[in-house]
Amino acid sequence: MVLAVENLSKSFGKNLVFSNVSFSVNKGEIVCIRGKSGEGKTTLLRCLTGLETADKGSIKINNMYLCKEEDNRIQYAQKEKLQAIRQEIGLVFQSFNLFPHMNVLENLMEAPLFLKNDSYDNIRKRAEELLNRLELEGKESSYPYQLSGGQKQRVAIARACMLNPSILCFDEPTSALDEQTRDQISKIIRDLASRGIAIIIVTHDNAFVDEIAQRIITMKDGKITIE
Ligand SMILES: Nc1ncnc2c1ncn2[C@@H]1O[C@H](COP(=O)(O)OP(=O)(O)O)[C@@H](O)[C@H]1O
Ligand SMILES: [Mg+2]
Numbered sequence: 001m002v003l004a005v006e007n008l009s010k011s012f013g014k015n016l017v018f019s020n021v022s023f024s025v026n027k028g029e030i031v032c033i034r035g036k037s038g039e040g041k042t043t044l045l046r047c048l049t050g051l052e053t054a055d056k057g058s059i060k061i062n063n064m065y066l067c068k069e070e071d072n073r074i075q076y077a078q079k080e081k082l083q084a085i086r087q088e089i090g091l092v093f094q095s096f097n098l099f100p101h102m103n104v105l106e107n108l109m110e111a112p113l114f115l116k117n118d119s120y121d122n123i124r125k126r127a128e129e130l131l132n133r134l135e136l137e138g139k140e141s142s143y144p145y146q147l148s149g150g151q152k153q154r155v156a157i158a159r160a161c162m163l164n165p166s167i168l169c170f171d172e173p174t175s176a177l178d179e180q181t182r183d184q185i186s187k188i189i190r191d192l193a194s195r196g197i198a199i200i201i202v203t204h205d206n207a208f209v210d211e212i213a214q215r216i217i218t219m220k221d222g223k224i225t226i227e
Contacts (some may be wrong), residue, residue, distance in 0.1 A: 008057035035219035090160035130158040150181035
């Protein structure tokens with residue numbers, strides 16, 4: 001098991017987004033989280049990736065706690081541990097969030113260079129390999145505005161893979177794509193899963209869920225059901 005979520009709850013002020021959410025995800029598994037707009041799907045992903053803090057419950061990634069319940073209070077991992085845990089779970093944003101002033105190669109290399117966890121040459125080599133795998137060779141020095149939606153998304157995926165995450169989350173990956181690009185993303189996601197990466201896809205695209213999900217989690221009225 002790479003991810004275990006237990007009794008997770010999150011509110012914004014008086015707005016209870018979800019409560020007591022529990023589920024787990026295995027290595028290489030593809031799990032879809034679906035639900036109508038406003039049900040809290042993005043908020044859940046943001047909690048899992050540490051971009052948002054939960055109010056209650058625990059999130060365990062690769063046997064390390066991102067947060068856990070202690071003495072009735074939620075406790076988050078401290079600095080270095082937190083950084084290590086967050087590297088295990090990547091997020092491909094709905095709007096991709098590429099750095100607009102950096103070219104493709106720079107977008108990929110930014111985080112690993114900042115974290116100084118490998119040499120420049122190794123990081124660069126890894127970036128080139130990922131760009132090849134995602135059919136982006138030749139785009140190294142392009143800027144985000146020069147890319148199509150599908151290409152931007154693939155750059156965002158390559159960037160998320162640079163830190164070798166165990167889990168990759170996608171927020172509405174098909175929302176901006178046409179039919180052909182949709183088939184491509186579905187193939188890429190399956191390929192990542194076959195390499196052992198656990199995949200969590202948030203979507204309200206039911207056809208995509210039918211096509212790709214090995215397990216389906218539905219969010220409704222702050223609760224989840226698992227099929
Ligand atoms: N940063 C925030 N501050 C306050 N409320 C928020 C914030 N982010 C999301 N919400 C609220 O949380 C609820 C769930 O939003 P969201 O997670 O974006 O839903 P979904 O992704 O399923 O459409 C909504 O009611 C939304 O208004
Ligand atoms: Mg959303």
